[in-house]
Amino acid sequence: MMGGGMDQAAEVLAVDGGALRIDFSPLRFRVVTLPPLAAFTVLHCGVTLNKAATSQYNERVVEGRLAGKLLLKNSGVTAKPQSLRLKHVQVNFSQCCLGTIFTGIFSQEALGKSLEEMVELCECLPNEASRKELEDLLTKEVVDECLSPNTQHLTSFKLRARARHVYSEALRVDKFEEACKAADLLEMGRLMCASHESCRFLSLSDHYLKYELR
Numbered sequence: 001m002m003g004g005g006m007d008q009a010a011e012v013l014a015v016d017g018g019a020l021r022i023d024f025s026p027l028r029f030r031v032v033t034l035p036p037l038a039a040f041t042v043l044h045c046g047v048t049l050n051k052a053a054t055s056q057y058n059e060r061v062v063e064g065r066l067a068g069k070l071l072l073k074n075s076g077v078t079a080k081p082q083s084l085r086l087k088h089v090q091v092n093f094s095q096c097c098l099g100t101i102f103t104g105i106f107s108q109e110a111l112g113k114s115l116e117e118m119v120e121l122c123e124c125l126p127n128e129a130s131r132k133e134l135e136d137l138l139t140k141e142v143v144d145e146c147l148s149p150n151t152q153h154l155t156s157f158k159l160r161a162r163a164r165h166v167y168s169e170a171l172r173v174d175k176f177e178e179a180c181k182a183a184d185l186l187e188m189g190r191l192m193c194a195s196h197e198s199c200r201f202l203s204l205s206d207h208y209l210k211y212e213l214r
Contacts, residue, residue: 021177035183045209055150060162060203062154065146067125067163069138074124115171122167125160158204165202169195 009022009029018031051057113121126133134143134157147154172191179187200206 019180021173032177032180034180035185035188038180038185038188043210043213045207045213047207047209055154056205058148058151059154060205062146062148062151063157063159063162064166066129066134066138066143066157067122067159069142069146070125070134070159071121071163073138075121115167115174118167119164119171122160122164125163127160128156128158131155131157161202161204165198168198168202172198 005024005027006022010020013020013022013029015031018033020029021032022029049056129137131143131154172195176188176191179191196206196210200211
């Protein structure tokens, strides 16, 4: 299973009274001071999932990779990103001059794309695409490059929702840090609720029992 280092980094670097802003590529972190009245309640709905026993976690990783490849193809960008991550697709937009994007839906030349703009671009991705459709669009070699060993069996992929979740969640991280600095507890709560909703409806990495705890 392809896993991330966020949890492990938090275990090692966490400090009292602060949240950690952890970024990768390059790896770096900083402590974001929480407002004095901020409080977080952690509840367990009673359902567990062994991520290593299923392909569900890696399915979302793969769908993000494929969505990134399609975003680059549709934009006319030919340069390869630094990696298969959606983050580097955004970086590629910043480094390349774009012509007509997505068959005229966005007709502009740009030197950079903000996270807000990347969220908008996701709307031009298909909600779901079959493996055959993606092989016709991207070539079989590109699709195979995106797959992991435990996702070889997949025949369809959800692209728009996965990419929209990644970019909108990254945007919420930026906004949450600003809300912490402004001691805006209401905005912090609103952003966390929005994050849960995104996990529930876009990433589909949530469980319905959690919402019965409300």
